Amino acid sequence: MLTYLSLAVLASVLMALGLLMMKSRSADLPMATGANTIGAIVAWIRDPIWIGGLGVQTAGWACYVIAVSRAPVSMVAVMMQGGIGLFVIASVAVLGERATAREWVGIGAIIFGMLMLTLSLQGGEAEVAFEPGTLLMFTVLLTAAGLAPMALARMNASGAAAAIFSGVAFGLGALFTKAMTLEFGGDAVLVALRLLSNPYVYGMLVANILGIVMLQNSFHSARAIIAMPLSGALSNIVPIIGGMIVFGERLPAGSVAATMRVGAFALTIAAGALLSGSREQLPREAVVVGPLSRVKS
Template identity: 30%
Template sequence: MSVSVAVGLILALLTAFGSVAGFLYKFRGARSAPQVELRRPVRSTILLFRSPVYSLGIAIGLSSWLVHVGALALAPISLAQATVAGGLVLLTVVADQLFGIEVTRREWIGVTLMAAGLAALAATLDGDARSAHSHYAVGTLTVFLLATAGGGLLVTALFSRRASALAVAAGFEWAAADTSIKALSGHLGALGAGVLVQPLALVIFLASMVGLLISARSLQLGEAVPMIALTSAAANLTTIAAGPLVFGEPLPAGQAALVVRLLAFALVILAAALTPPPVQATIQQTRGSIGR
């Protein structure tokens, strides 16, 4: 493993903690803010930022995001996201010990399984640690971004009152942003600050802001731990997939690796289904939120 990749993975670990802390502050702020109206994004965003707690969460999240940019620039995207995904286990600990949020046994188990599955899934990729793997084909990247960001918008439109669906949709939007960051990082040496005026920079901004608003609504409708876990799982799973699909990261050969990968994927899906509360409880919770 090269020194630069090792530094990238350390940055990814710092990203995991910062992301969790920022998310939990945003949860508290979103719960005290007026209801997010997805059809009025500018007004809803302004109202959210009027909450000092939410703004603090954004500040922490932004710092974490900048560290994440460094991680994606230095390490293969699958290895960086595996580290961030493994850090998801911090969610239950930080929520319980530092924020005083009650974490159910169902959530402890679900988040732990989700983190293990995501990390195992990424670990089955060859993830060549000697290179950052930033090269891509424009057509492939475009299709991936359209499918990811478009999928997030479609889920939001179809299930605008379902907290779990919105959490997943937010994760898709952030995965589109993270994949764009990785692609843009490959041009940093040649363009320098010029990367800020590239089309991908606009994609990063729009996908990040849309994801932020959708995530805030999911946090208003659902509970902290399951919503954050679902958003993180959707973002990490999709971004890990971008490694071999978009950036040509090599896949390992052999049936054993394939079996492990399939089992890891199944584990993530199982954990995603296990972590949120039962559907009936979610429906009652949503009705209560709408009535506020």
């Protein structure tokens, strides 16, 4: 179990680094909106730093898939929450963004939550009782909830709506990934064939692509220190709740371990909310690009 949770920590580091690379290019790359969506995405792909960041993120995702295939998705999600703290620190050190006392408290709370989770591992087990219908209903309800903030002009302008939807999309992607890994095991060729016909593979791909696009869009209107915690907190809340509802994951049998586990979940969620409530930063001038055109520098 510790091996796979260590892989989750490595995944969180790689994903934070990849996002930092992608955020560093947000001022020079266009937003993917309306008729310019395809052109903007092509511009992102042509940018060597942005595509490099996506590659680092993909490596982190591969580590995540291995971790979630053998560990409860709710536990892996909490370990992944540490990536928020890493990203905030890197945003201050590399991007020059300023952190407040409130934000440092949030980072400390995330680290302490990970320690509590580690101490609770001896009592943790997963009970896989996957319900496809429950996952479908959960997906529909959360998608509607994630889209709701986009109806508010203020949240759209601040980048919060895009960050919220990206977090929901990434969280659903984590649940689809867990469902996908249930096909692992046995002959490699048979596993590959089963995965090609597995709807959760395509759900995972769509969810993660939407998450990346919406998070990159939020980087144009919000500080990294705001957008990433907001997206990251939601992307971990979704699989924590979904792991219990959809996959029947349970708490440790011991009361002390169970209390630490619940405390770790609550503390990391609260820390994400604490970080996301920081003051907004005015966006830089947006880059405009036509369909399939190059970025103007």
